[in-house]
Amino acid sequence: MRLHETAGVANINRSLVGRIARTPSGPDRADTWLLAEDGLLPCDPAGYLGVLALGARPAVDGIPVAFGLRQLGYLDDGDVVAVDPNGFVRTLYRRSSRHNVILVTEQCNSLCLMCSQPPKAVEDSDRLDEHLRLIGLIDPATEELGMTGGEPTLFRDGFLELIARCKERLPSTALHVLTNGRLFYYRRFAEKLGAIAHPDLMLGIPLYSDIDAHHDHIVQAPGAFEETVLGLQHLARYRVRIEIRVVLHALSIPRLLQLATFIARNVPFASHVALMGLEMFGLVHQNLKVLWIDPVDYQTELRSAAEILLDAGLNVSIYNHQLCVLDRHLWPLARKSISDWKNVYLPQCSGCGVMEHCGGFFQSGTKVRSAHIQPVRPVETCA
């Protein structure tokens, strides 16, 4: 499923963001793209933001129009789409998806060796307006919304504005923000976030080692450990909910148990700990030599670490692991975390008795993977 496409455009001289309507919309027309198919409009486009045409350009004049789209046929009422003057059409939000994410910025102040979304040194703070507008257009019945980057907090007040806007417009939407948490080293920044008192906010913050030098090396930023750890303390003080995320690879496995103990003793207030398999995106490929370890080879450490965390009363989930490489004791912690439309299975998976419980692979993850992928025989899965 493609989230963007280049279209032919007319009358678009700045980025326009609007909601999709396949049928005549009510009072919010000025925010709404009327969706046309095969040149046919559902109604008179007067008063609408513009027209998005799947296929041929409809006969309209004087209003913004993007036409010739072929990949975005899934668009439906309530979805939000941006169209840029250069014809770039971007799906920002799909109402039927459970995994809507706002990419806040592509800037980042870390450069993790396994970064799956490599940052760009581009000044993109002008995205903020689009994000704010997007939040205003998202259906308030949406259950979950993510925010990622890059590093979202780099927008500072802009970041706080996003959170506040979500509280205002989407008060029942759970907000999950991925951040390295480093700027919360500044106590007052954490205080300001806490003061917004968003009703359902969780920050997912990575911690890769109990040793400062090791963590700093993995994220390629000296001082990051100190900043993140003190940031966590400040966030706890102002009652911001935290999830700790650990990516499992050759650099984080050796001290994984010690990290679990460190989290249990020093971040006991974490709402959740996510232990994550390596995603084969981005910088992972160029750092593969130092990062790769077959998951089958670290099951002992993973199980012990999970037990330490569970025994400390923390909630633990394991992501991005196929069930056949995961110690069976850990299956109850495994989550199908790969979005429905991103995951695939391999030929050697055929006949597996637990495929429907297993997240499979990322599309990009099928080349570099465990040497031990194999079907779990049905007879072994008797309850």
Add this chain to the structure above:
Amino acid sequence: MTLTVDLAVYPLELVLRTCHAFMARCFVHPRMANQGLLSIELVARDEGDALHDLSGELANALLDAHVRMIVAEETRAIRELLVAQAFCEADLLDRRSVEGDEYDDPRGIAS
């Protein structure tokens, strides 16, 4: 059974503190000998009680007590600071850096 301790090696207070830990197992009689030496006599609590290696144990306990004394001295200031910081509303640690502004970013976190 008697152990002789050179007070140039172990301070008197430390020796007495260490002897205190033995009082459940024997009677302890410290006495000044000459030239800065302390003589510690260990006497069985009950007749027929064997003292075994108590004087050897006491000698080793003195070593450990000495280490404790050094560690306590080295860490005293930190310990007092930690306890005070734990209970104090104001900050006693030098937190000028964390009180910085996220825009000024004195530590250069955002770059």
Add this chain to the structure above:
Amino acid sequence: MSAFGLLPFRFLRIDETRTLVVNEVGEFHHLTNEEFLQFVRHEFSSDSTAYLDLKAKHFLFDSDSLVPFELLATKYRTKKAFLDGFTSLHLFVVSLRCEHSCHYCQVSRVSIDRARYDMSGETARRALDLVFRSPAPRLKIELQGGEPLLHFERVRQIVLDARMRAEAENREIEFVVTTNLALLNDEMLAFFKEHDVFLSTSLDGPEALHNANRPRPGNDSHARALEGIRRVRETLGQDRVAALMTTTRGSLALPEAIVDEYARLGFTSIFLRPLSPYGFALRSVRATGYSMREFLQFYVRALDRILALNAGGTYLVETYAQLLLTRMLTPFATGYVDLQSPAGAGIGAVVYNYDGDVYASDESRMLAEMGDTRFRLGNVHRDCYESIFGGETLRRIVTASVAESIPGCADCAFLPWCGADPVHHYATTGDLVPRIPASDFHEKNFFIIRHLLSLYERDAATRRIFGSWIQDRPSRLEEVA
């Protein structure tokens, strides 16, 4: 060699080859004796695993990072957080009347027709005034005796009155009635159900042992207790009644049988406690007396049986171990008054006697019954809150109970996990401050802590069981078939 500084810590030569180090907030690590020497001599290599482990656990620091200091200060505050709420547990001796004649009783019980040993309504009201002066966010009122059900009208009044006040002040409150259950009737059950009251009863073990320890007319204490337990579970719920045991001389030979009895009756916790040398227990010392060493042998066997049951899938917590393990393995404080520094006597829990006298602990009340009133904090009819809770008597007790200042405790490696019990020390030695090597409080805790440490190291399965006790629920990782 590397430049690092020491953070405050304690140590103990735990065996022939290893030294245990414990930091100020109870985090610990085992070092070889060689590593320990390198550590204190600042000769550690900064690459070694032991160095890294000590650094992460805040035993040493090697940069100007604020992290170790901030975290240690925060964790220290967390460990002492029990002080925040001040007095949260309030025990009411509703009556001294009792129809049992337990050998080890700490109450100078009177036979059931002596109504002048009942707490009056006015006394209860004034005691409640004091309860609600406490700043604790969650209050717990425990009604005991004698046998409180012999004076049920007072139990009613206190619960109703306290609930009303709690609602008016928007405070959380919990009630426990400590009873032998022999006199439980439908009216009482209905009342307890309506007001969410928990019940705590005594179960010393299998029938013969229990009845031998706890005589009553008809000699049917065990049967009545079981019947009461059954009725409470049926009417109020499975988890609404807990049981406590007292270890007597007769118990010492039966650790497995006692544990099995608890398991058989579906209890999820058992508190293995030695007898305190007070009250009626003192009089019958020849019958019920034993040394701490004998108790500890009993404890080890009972704990082994409990662990075996857990390993077999039966969830049963040993409460004292649970308290110690929480202190050893987590950053959190615990609420048990004898394992706190300063001790919780008076400042964590307080006792209101039937006559309005206020005591820092049950032991203090017992001493008064025997003629020594020095630990009486005041009387609800005569003294105000400030003089009871801020007065000289309480201050003296608290001052003597700061383990960090007690000789023998101050240097002890286990201090962050242990506590103090000044009234017990006074009752057994005449001095509020213990003589540590000779103290049975020390002997008990030192032994049990060492024992728990060695069990913890033994295998992962035991660690999982301990983890489930700390979390107060069975383990969550089962092998998926």
